[in-house]
Amino acid sequence: MNRKNKEVFIKYLFLLFALVSIIVLGLIVFSLFREGMPLFATVPFRDFLFGLEWYPTYDPPSFGIFPLIVGSLIVTAIATLISVPLGVLAAVYISEIAPQRVKGILKSVIELLAGLPSVVLGFFGMVIVAPWLQETFDLPTGLNIINASVILAIMAIPTISSISEDALYAVPREFKEASYALGATKFETIAKVIVPAALSGISTAIMLGMARAIGETMVVLMVAGGAAAIPESLFDSVRPMPASIAAEMGETPYRSAHYQALFATGIVLFVLTLAFNLIADYVSHKFKQTGSATL
Amino acid sequence: MNTNGMAGARLMRWRYLKQTIFFTLVRASALLIVLALGGILFHIFYHGLSAINWEFITRPPTHSMTKGGILPAILGTIYLTVGAVAVGLPLGIASAIYLTEYAKQGRVIRLIKVGINCLAGVPSVVFGLFGLGFFVIFLGFGSSILSGSLTLGFLILPTIIGAAEEALKSVPQTFREASLSLGVSKWQTIYRIVLPNALPGILTGSILGIGRAAGETAPIMFTAAAYFTAKLPGSVFDEVMALPYHIYVLATAGTNIEATRPIQFGTVLVLVAVVLGIDLVAIVIRGYMRRNKRW
Numbered sequence: 001m002n003r004k005n006k007e008v009f010i011k012y013l014f015l016l017f018a019l020v021s022i023i024v025l026g027l028i029v030f031s032l033f034r035e036g037m038p039l040f041a042t043v044p045f046r047d048f049l050f051g052l053e054w055y056p057t058y059d060p061p062s063f064g065i066f067p068l069i070v071g072s073l074i075v076t077a078i079a080t081l082i083s084v085p086l087g088v089l090a091a092v093y094i095s096e097i098a099p100q101r102v103k104g105i106l107k108s109v110i111e112l113l114a115g116l117p118s119v120v121l122g123f124f125g126m127v128i129v130a131p132w133l134q135e136t137f138d139l140p141t142g143l144n145i146i147n148a149s150v151i152l153a154i155m156a157i158p159t160i161s162s163i164s165e166d167a168l169y170a171v172p173r174e175f176k177e178a179s180y181a182l183g184a185t186k187f188e189t190i191a192k193v194i195v196p197a198a199l200s201g202i203s204t205a206i207m208l209g210m211a212r213a214i215g216e217t218m219v220v221l222m223v224a225g226g227a228a229a230i231p232e233s234l235f236d237s238v239r240p241m242p243a244s245i246a247a248e249m250g251e252t253p254y255r256s257a258h259y260q261a262l263f264a265t266g267i268v269l270f271v272l273t274l275a276f277n278l279i280a281d282y283v284s285h286k287f288k289q290t291g292s293a294t295l
Numbered sequence: 296m297n298t299n300g301m302a303g304a305r306l307m308r309w310r311y312l313k314q315t316i317f318f319t320l321v322r323a324s325a326l327l328i329v330l331a332l333g334g335i336l337f338h339i340f341y342h343g344l345s346a347i348n349w350e351f352i353t354r355p356p357t358h359s360m361t362k363g364g365i366l367p368a369i370l371g372t373i374y375l376t377v378g379a380v381a382v383g384l385p386l387g388i389a390s391a392i393y394l395t396e397y398a399k400q401g402r403v404i405r406l407i408k409v410g411i412n413c414l415a416g417v418p419s420v421v422f423g424l425f426g427l428g429f430f431v432i433f434l435g436f437g438s439s440i441l442s443g444s445l446t447l448g449f450l451i452l453p454t455i456i457g458a459a460e461e462a463l464k465s466v467p468q469t470f471r472e473a474s475l476s477l478g479v480s481k482w483q484t485i486y487r488i489v490l491p492n493a494l495p496g497i498l499t500g501s502i503l504g505i506g507r508a509a510g511e512t513a514p515i516m517f518t519a520a521a522y523f524t525a526k527l528p529g530s531v532f533d534e535v536m537a538l539p540y541h542i543y544v545l546a547t548a549g550t551n552i553e554a555t556r557p558i559q560f561g562t563v564l565v566l567v568a569v570v571l572g573i574d575l576v577a578i579v580i581r582g583y584m585r586r587n588k589r590w
Binding site: 003006007010011014015017018019020021022024025027028030031032034035085086089090092093094097098106108109110111112113115116117118119120121122123124126127128154157161185186187188190191208211212214215216217218221222242245246249250262263266269270273274276277278280281 | 310311313314317318320321322324325327328329331332335338339386389390392393394396397398403406407409410411412413414415416417418419420421422423424425427428429432433449452453456480481482503506507509510511512513516517539540542543546547556559560563566567570571574575578
């Protein structure tokens with residue numbers, strides 16, 4: 001092999017490695033569908049998605065994952081309501097207001113928070129937060145929507161805050177200087193110039209934070225309580241999709257209808273998070289911050 | 296004229312009052328995040344430290360896991376993490392080399408990047424299902440260190456690609472030009488010049504992914520983790536105990552959940568120490584490298 005051919009060969013070899021991520025994505029789809037699709041030979045897709053009863057071990061079983069979907073959406077929504085203001089404001093603080101030293105410390109704190117394993121946060125919610133909630137509000141159980149949402153919010157904050165911070169940081173200096181030159185206060189500059197200019201990045205951050213919350217498993221498995229019913233209050237237990245999969249997969253016989261239903265739930269979860277990620281990707285590319293051309 | 300002046304002063308005061316309120320909110324958000332991390336760590340250390348002694352980390356569990364240590368779980372986590380790195384690191388570096396050194400901006404690179412982002416967003420429990428459906432069943436590896444390491448390796452792949460890309464990009468273009476102008480081939484330039492200069496950055500960036508592999512639970516639940524194994528694993532086809540799974544099992548399904556609380560807290564503390572220790576090393580080294588940058 002002469003030198004030119006060798007170089008070309010190496011280039012394509014690396015292309016192959018670069019395609020591994022896409023290949024793995026394909027294999028994920030392949031595995032989920034291979035194990036999950038057979039369910040729909042016996043259970044209609046509509047009944048699966050919109051059925052209100054998840055009784056996988058009854059005779060006859062009932063595989064309706066609507067309560068699980070509702071559980072996932074509700075904890076994600078509340079976690080978003082908590083984590084978005086905290087995460088974005090913390091990002092504003094880090095990038096615009098904090099003195100250099102505090103900035104460094106806060107960035108490390110957020111990075112360590114991101115590094116905490118999910119099972120540790122789930123354990124914290126279960127052993128520390130749940131008993132406290134139960135006593136303070138005199139509830140039948142502390143393992144409920146509000147507890148799971150708060151812990152999920154803690155998990156989503158690092159994602160939201162670090163990506164927002166990058167977006168704020170990328171706003172050109174001239175924008176700020178122009179705003180100050182017009183006599184705007186620092187707050188007015190942040191609220192009317194910097195944040196709007198970074199809005200696409202902040203939206204991406206929020207979408208990715210939500211995707212993280214909706215797919216998070218250990219926290220909802222340990223803290224959400226596990227009741228597969230449509231909740232009526234914030235203190236009710238729910239059984240989000242990841243919790244259902246993780247809790248039941250160990251006990252179900254190989255390739256039973258229940259097993260297939262759990263893989264099918266995995267397909268729904270996968271599609272949902274994929275949608276969030278693709279939207280985030282679209283937003284960040286469509287409204288890309290390109291220096292002074294943004295406004 | 297005079298009234299105008301007074302109105303103006305009032306307006307100014309109002310504008311600065313808004314700013315003060317906003318700054319207070321922003322600082323409160325940042326403080327709340329610090330307190331969240333502090334509170335979690337405090338509880339873990341406060342309850343966990345008393346459980347930890349030499350026996351605890353060097354002995355296997357005894358009496359149906361209500362007494363004794365967690366040695367098999369510590370070793371299992373080490374095996375799985377090393378395995379995940381052995382899978383994820385070479386693939387991640389190779390992907391990043393293609394993306395930064397070979398690819399031209401265009402459709403292929405855009406497609407690969409979207410793929411990487413989507414892979415990064417796949418929920419951990421879906422990775423678990425993928426590992427079960429593909430490695431455990433389709434390839435027939437069974438529930439084993441091999442299946443678990445492969446699953447975790449692909450889970451951390453996006454993190455490592457991101458870190459490696461960042462590090463490769465930070466190697467100055469002049470290094471490459473100098474080498475190429477001496478008649479050195481592209482591959483040799485990458486291998487001898489770019490990669491050695493980028494390696495410290497790649498490794499520190501990857502450490503964050505490594506910490507994640509050590510702490511994940513859902514991906515190993517169906518692919519590698521054993522509830523209890525009396526003997527230490529002898530081959531890559533053996534099941535292992537692992538710290539995160541051990542915590543989950545003891546906290547939710549142990550023989551005596553309340554009585555084993557100290558062991559649970561102790562295990563949580565060991566896991567947090569391992570994961571945050573790994574992260575902290577990365578953060579410190581990165582800070583040091585930034586201060587002592589040679590170019």
